[in-house]
Amino acid sequence: MLPDLVDAVGAEHVVAGDDPAVADLCADEALGVPAGKPAYVVWPADRDEVAAVVRAARAAGASVTARGAGTGLSGAATPDDGAVLVSFARMDRILEVDPVDAVAVVQPGVSLEALDAAAGEHGLTYPVHPGEQSASLGGTVATNAGGMRAVRYGVTRAHVLGLEAVLADGSLVRTGGRLAKVSAGYDLTQLLVGSEGTLALVTEVIVRLHPALPCRRTVLAPFSSAQAVTGAVARVVGAGxxxxxxxxxxxxxxxAICDNAGLALGLPEGLLDADHLLVELAGRRQERVDEDAEELAEVLGSLGAAEVFDLPAGSARRLVEAREKAFWAVKAAGADEVVDLVVPRSAMATFLSRARAAGGTHGARVLGCGHAGDGNVHLAVFQPDPERLAATLHDVFAAGIALGGAVSGEHGVGRAKAHQLAAFGDPVALDVLRRVRGAMDPDGTLNPGCSIR
Amino acid sequence: MLPDLVDAVGAEHVVAGDDPAVADLCADEALGVPAGKPAYVVWPADRDEVAAVVRAARAAGASVTARGAGTGLSGAATPDDGAVLVSFARMDRILEVDPVDAVAVVQPGVSLEALDAAAGEHGLTYPVHPGEQSASLGGTVATNAGGMRAVRYGVTRAHVLGLEAVLADGSLVRTGGRLAKVSAGYDLTQLLVGSEGTLALVTEVIVRLHPALPCRRTVLAPFSSAQAVTGAVARVVGAGxxxxxxxxxxxxxxxAICDNAGLALGLPEGLLDADHLLVELAGRRQERVDEDAEELAEVLGSLGAAEVFDLPAGSARRLVEAREKAFWAVKAAGADEVVDLVVPRSAMATFLSRARAAGGTHGARVLGCGHAGDGNVHLAVFQPDPERLAATLHDVFAAGIALGGAVSGEHGVGRAKAHQLAAFGDPVALDVLRRVRGAMDPDGTLNPGCSIR
Structure with missing residues (x-):
């Protein structure tokens, strides 16, 4: 296989998988997913090189795993042993920002930060903020990444208008376009988004951009229970x-996140331990945002908020950033697993309560935060014993599924949750998706250990 | 097959396909698609009856076509000869409107009008308005219907959160849920939306609702060219x-639409023949909508609008309704085909110009309107000679595809555009989608004459 890979990308862009220089590339940030042992790591420069790599690997019976920035939380970028690991680090160009059609055309190795900055030069924004702006576009397309802004703008899926990708047989496919809408056959774009490198390797992405909203107000409201927060969320969203x-x-x-960020909000001591709702409003005109913030404060006060803190811009920004980094805070605090379940918005408090009860049963500490507007709960689970951790996770997932939830809201399935998806997903749906996968990758070349199995 | 169908739905809900009573059900509103000759028409009452019908048809080697309200414009509800035509007219219940999660759960036979009215009782709206509010939810899911409000809210695809559906083998599958977002395996919900009854028959739909916006202002601006309108659209959308x-x-x-609706706008005679931009703004507070309308008028004036008419509420409503009925107006005027191409928003005027030139070449009259914010152009083509009509359409589609377009923005492929999709779609993508179809319906039971072929 090595000569073919060298032919594909050039000798200087192939490294053996056991080279210590590539050790950091053999895993992503998922807790509990061990690093893989790829045969080779390659850095293609363009779509043709990606296609040549896939053909070379397939001919040799090796699997292929795509890797963006490696910031994923489910192990989707962790290669199977013996795989060819394809880094998109060299394919990191913003090919175009088009303010007339409000789209950007980018290579998969572009970071969210770079794209958002380029869009900003035209008064536009790419509003997918999954908590790590160094994430790559390709990685966020593969995992259908979400984040805090999804409550207003939707997740990655809502922003991908077209793709160019290499299929398992090395052929190049183009889907969608610079088109606001399309109804011309099954939506292959949407099938590829969230498929975690198991159906194709994305080589180019067309995304929708939005007008930037320069004016903000941020409110923090401590409540006496998660149930009260859940009720308030429905009212805030329902009010428009x-x-x-x-x-x-x-x-x-x-x-934990305030400690981690060195952030002192100045809340009265008792209130810091409450159940908090953090709401940011954004708009084109400051006076409207201010007026809405007053309406918001009234709604929250009437629903039993202990206080409604109107955060100064600096504190607001730092708190939102600290919340985005919550994963790192709980990782630093020694969390053994981070759960990313999604439930109906109205069921968030009930789920939290049942998850904590499951933790209690198995001696695990369970902390929670979440994208309340979307019902997407992130739980940090502290239980170092592997068996008791597994038992806790089983009960937590079962509780979420019983409430109508799904095993991942935004981190994806990857390797970390493949067994939970198999255990808790609709069996008929899983069978269909396995057949779809088989039809698109009959030899199991693409990321075989990942996602639908 | 008849005894099995009678077993499935009861004798009173099966009628022979050649019964004159069902003649109206054998086609939809697509121009140029002849009515099919189904073997039987059946009216199931629930998911289990749908499954039994599919099993009965498949066992007999007959195909199955789903039919909602029959308002489709691409022939997706027109059965193949010998098919079992499944009407969802009896499955027309709104099972739930949930204002807390802002979702509705409906059967496929529910009309858009009924759903929007039920949502309205909770201060919510279902904003998919494809121009015919008697359309069924199931039909709009099958075709991924769009319409005028898509520029703000997105098409049907953006609103479907979960589905229950019967697969080709009669098994029942459930996808998604009351979940604002999900990243748990390939998105089967999104694969089924727009698949026109070729992958599954939808038996239940969970849709997202939005807060209703009670305040409106509507502006009509005649310009001297379509190019000027296209430029203005980018500015209006870009301004946020x-x-x-x-x-x-x-x-x-x-x-034509004013004549058809008996609507006199009172425009100076010369201006009625201009290229028009019609913009409606909607919001929660009238003073903001008024302020935005003034900003809009300034923008349009600065971009060369001959006038900016602030339409009184009654005229505005009637003009928007008349535009929604444009298909009927051009049908009444004798149009031989209606085209539904989508191009990048910025390419709309160029496409219109090339389409008219193609009409000139083949002696066809080509009129146009379109969802300008989405680049979705509807052309009425007048050319009674079939060969010259076909030549015109070929050149029109080729022009749209050359500009980065797709063969349908919102009407779907159905039978009407299956050959255009085959001719103009990405061949690798079409091959993939054929394999997906084969994996999900290996015997070709579901609507075989339709969509990807």
Whole structure:
């Protein structure tokens, strides 16, 4: 296989998988997913090189795993042993930002930060903020990444208008376009988004951009229970306030992220341990945002918020950033697993309560925060014993599924949750998706250990 | 097959396909698609009866076509000869409107009008308005229907959160849920939306609702060219005005729809024949909508609008309704075909110009209107000679595809555009989608004459 890979990308862009220089590339940020042992790591420069790599690997019976920035939380970028690991680090160009059609055309190795900055030069924004702006476009397309702004703008899926990708047989496919809408056959774009490199390797992405909203107000409201927060979220969203951030944080998580960020909000001591709702409003005109913030404060006050803190811009920005980094805070605090379940918005508090009860049964500490507007709950689970951790996770997932939830809201399935998806997904749907996968990759070349199995 | 169908739905809900009573059910509203000759028409009452019908048809080697309200424009509800035509007219219940999660759960036979009215009782709206509010939810899911409000809210695809459906083998599958977002395996919901009854028969739909926006202002601006309208659209959308309607109408179309609706706008005679931009703004507070309407008028004036008419509420409503009925106006005027191409928003005027030139070459009259904010152009083509009509359409489609377009923006492929999709779609993508179809329906039971072939 090595000569073919060298032919494909050039000798200087192939490294053996056991070279210590590539050790950091053999895993992503998922807790509990061990690093893979790829045969080779390659850095293609363009679509043709990606196609040649896939053909070379397939001919040799090796699998292929795509890797963006490696910031994923489910192990989708962790290669199978013996795989060819394809880094998109060299395919990192923003090919075009088009303010007339409000789209950008980018290579998969572009970071969210770079894309958003380029869009900003035209008064536009790419509003997918999954908590790590160094994430690559390709990685976020593969995992259908979400984040805090999804409550207003939707997840990655809502922004991908077209793709260019290499299929398992090395052929190049183009889907969608610079088109706001399309109804011309099954939507292959949408099938590829969230498929975690198991159906194709994305080589180019056309995304929708939005007008930037320069004016903001951010409000923090401590409540006496998660149930009260859940009720408030429905009212805030239902009132049409269209928050750009609508986050739940329990007391310990709030304390952890403030500690981690060195952030002192100046809350009265007792209130820091409350159940918090953090809401950001954004708009084109400051006076409207201010007026909405007053309406928001009234709604939250009437629903039993202990206080409604109107955060100064600096504190607001730092708190939102600290919340985005919550994963790192709980990782630093020694969390053994981070759960990314999604449930109906109205069921968030019930789910949290049942998850904590499951933790209690198995001696695990369970902290929570979440994208409250979307019902997407992130739980940090502290239980170092592997068996008791597994038992806790089983009960937590079962509780979420029983409430109508799904095993991942935004981190994806990857390797970390493939067995939970198999256990808790609709069996008929899984059978269909296995057949779809088989039809698109009959030899199991693309990321075989990942996603639908 | 008849005894099995009678077993499935009861004798009173099966009628032979050649019974004159069902003649109206054997076609939809697509121009140029002849009525099919189904073996039987059946009216199942629930998911289990749908499954039994599919099993009975498959066992007999007959195909199955689903039919909603029959308002489709591409022949997707027109059965193959010998098919079992499944009417969803009896499955027309709104099972739930949930204002807390802002979702509705409906059977496929529910009309858009009924759903929007039920949502309205909770201060919510289902904003998919494809021009015919008697359309069924199931039909709009099958075709991924769009319409005028898509510029603000997105098409049907953006609103479907979960499905229950019967697969080709009669098994029942459930996808998604009351979940604002999900990243748990390939998105089967999105694969089924727009698949026109070729992958599954939908038996239940979970849709997202939005807060209703009670305040409106509507502006009509005649320009001297379609190019000027296209330029204005980019500015209106780019300014963040988030129009709820953003329509282009050429002079003849404006005249036809006003005549058809008996609507006198009182425009100076010369201006009626201009290229028109119709923009509706909607919001929660009238003073903001008024302020935005003033900003809009300034923008349009600065871009060369001959006038900016602030339409009184009654005229505005009637004009928007008349535009929604444009298909009927051009049908009444004798149009031989209606084209539904989508191109990049910025390419709309160029496409219109090339389409008219193609009409000139083949002696066809080509009128146009379109969802300008989405680049979705509807052309009425007048050319009674079948060969010259076909030549015109070929050149029109080729022009749209050359500009980066797709063969359908919102009407779907159905039978009417299956050959255009085959001719103009990405061949690798079509091959993939054929394999997906084969994996899900290996015997070709579901609507075989339709969509990807």
């Amino acid at each position: 306030l269209a928050p750009s951030v609508c986050e739940y944080l329990d007391g310990p998580t709030m304390r | 005005l988030a129009p709820s309607v953003c329509e282009y109408l050429d002079g003849p179309t404006m005249r």
